[in-house]
Structure formats: C-alpha cells, structure tokens
Amino acid sequence: MVIDIGCGRYKKPGSIGLDQTLNSKADIVCDLNHFPWPLGDNVASEIHLSHILEHLQDLMKAMAEVHRIGRPGAKVFVVTPHFSSHNSYTDPTHRYHLAWGSFDHFTGEPFERHAGPPFRFRILERRLFFGGNVLLDNLGRLIAGLSVRWYERHVAWIFPAIEISCTLEVVKD
Numbered sequence: 001m002v003i004d005i006g007c008g009r010y011k012k013p014g015s016i017g018l019d020q021t022l023n024s025k026a027d028i029v030c031d032l033n034h035f036p037w038p039l040g041d042n043v044a045s046e047i048h049l050s051h052i053l054e055h056l057q058d059l060m061k062a063m064a065e066v067h068r069i070g071r072p073g074a075k076v077f078v079v080t081p082h083f084s085s086h087n088s089y090t091d092p093t094h095r096y097h098l099a100w101g102s103f104d105h106f107t108g109e110p111f112e113r114h115a116g117p118p119f120r121f122r123i124l125e126r127r128l129f130f131g132g133n134v135l136l137d138n139l140g141r142l143i144a145g146l147s148v149r150w151y152e153r154h155v156a157w158i159f160p161a162i163e164i165s166c167t168l169e170v171v172k173d
Contacts, residue, residue: 001016001043001044001045001046002014002015002016002044002045002046002047002048003015003016003017003018003039003043003044003046003047003048003069004016004017004018004047004048004050005018005019005032005037005047005048005049005052005066006018006019006020006032006049006050006051006052006055007019007024007025007026007048008021008024008025008051009023009024009025010025011024011025011026011027012048015046015048016028018030018032018037018038018039019032020032020033032052032056032062033056033057033058035061035064035065036065036068037065037069039069040069041068041069042068042069042070042071042072042172043069043071044069044070044071044074045070045071045073045074045075046074046075046076046077047066047069047070047074047075047076047077048076048077049066049076049077049078049079049080050077050078050079051079051080051081053078053080053096053098054080054081054088054094054095054096054097054098055093055094055095056095056096057095059095059096060105063106063119063121064118064119066170067119067120067121067170067172068119070170071170072170072171072172073169073170074169074170075124075167075168075169076121076167076168076169076170077165077166077167077168078103078165078166078167078168079163079164079165080096080098080163080164081094081097081098081162081163081164082098082099082128082129082156082160082161082162082163082164083097083098083099083152083156084152084156084157084160084161085160085161085162085163086160087162087163098164099152099164100126100128100148100149100152100164101149101152103123103126103166103168104123106119106120106121106123106168107120107121107122107123108120120171120172121168121169121170121171122168122169122171123166123167123168124167124168124169125165125166125167126148126164126165126166126167127164127165127166128140128141128144128148128161128163128164129161129162129163129164129165130159130160130161130162131162136159137159139159140155140156140158140159140160140161143155143159144161
C-alpha cells in the first residue's frame with residue numbers, strides 16, 4: 001500500500017491520501033497533529049511526505065507515526081524546503097526549517113550514548129535541489145558536493161538550496 005501523507009490537491013497516483021484539509025484529494029481527512037493516524041500498523045510499503053513535515057506540530061511524533069504505519073523495509077520519501085531557502089521562511093505555517101543533518105535524528109545514530117527515538121530509519125539517499133540560476137546554483141551544488149556540512153555552515157545563505165529530499169527505509173527489529 002502506498003500512502004501520501006499531506007497529499008493536498010496533488011495526490012500521488014495509486015496512493016491513499018491523508019490530509020487535514022477538506023478541499024484536498026485525500027481519501028482520509030484527519031488531523032495530522034493528532035495521533036495515532038487512522039491507519040493500521042505495518043500497512044504501508046511506500047510513504048510520501050512532500051512539503052508536510054515542516055507544518056506539523058511535533059516532527060518526532062509524526063516520524064514515529066510514519067514508522068508505525070510502515071512495514072519493515074518500507075521506503076519513505078520526504079521533500080521539504082531546505083533551511084536556506086526563502087520558501088522555508090515565507091510561509092508562516094512552517095514550524096521547522098530542516099537541514100541535511102536533521103534526518104540523522106531519525107536513524108538513532110546521534111543517540112548512541114543517550115536514549116534515542118523509539119523508532120529507526122536507514123537513510124538511503126539525500127539530495128539538495130537548487131533553483132534555476134546557472135552560475136549561483138552550480139556553485140552551490142559544487143560546494144555542497146564537496147562537503148554538505150561545510151556548505152550549510154558557511155555558504156548556504158549565499159548559495160541557497162531550494163529543497164532537500166531524503167529517502168528513508170523503515171527499520172524494525
């Protein structure tokens with residue numbers, strides 16, 4: 001089963017859409033800030049979250065819910081504005097401004113010496129997307145390709161990324 005969380009008006013074809021707005025293409029209208037979502041455990045083989053995580057009240061609870069509904073090995077596709085994008089700040093409903101390292105918190109790795117989240121994902125791929133300016137975007141892409149961490153610390157505000165995408169895999173023991 002493919003689930004499109006926060007599908008809005010552009011639901012992924014063949015998926016079951018969840019959204020909280022009535023004028024969306026959602027098959028299930030529900031408050032995405034209220035848990036649990038109206039889906040069973042281990043039902044999804046693929047989960048899409050496009051431009052929704054940054055709006056939710058509790059990002060870690062939402063990711064725990066994604067983990068709950070995902071089957072072991074399920075693929076999770078996340079797209080969100082990168083913190084350096086003007087899009088991250090122009091929408092007053094954005095609560096989170098995510099970076100490359102934000103997704104590390106979903107793997108449990110930063111918590112080896114401390115209690116981590118009650119869920120775990122494996123990062124399969126992360127990518128930064130830049131806009132259409134040939135010179136500035138290519139410089140940003142080049143620098144980020146050498147070291148994303150250095151890029152975010154030193155030049156992300158000069159050569160902003162528009163979006164960050166991350167493909168995760170649900171890990172269940």
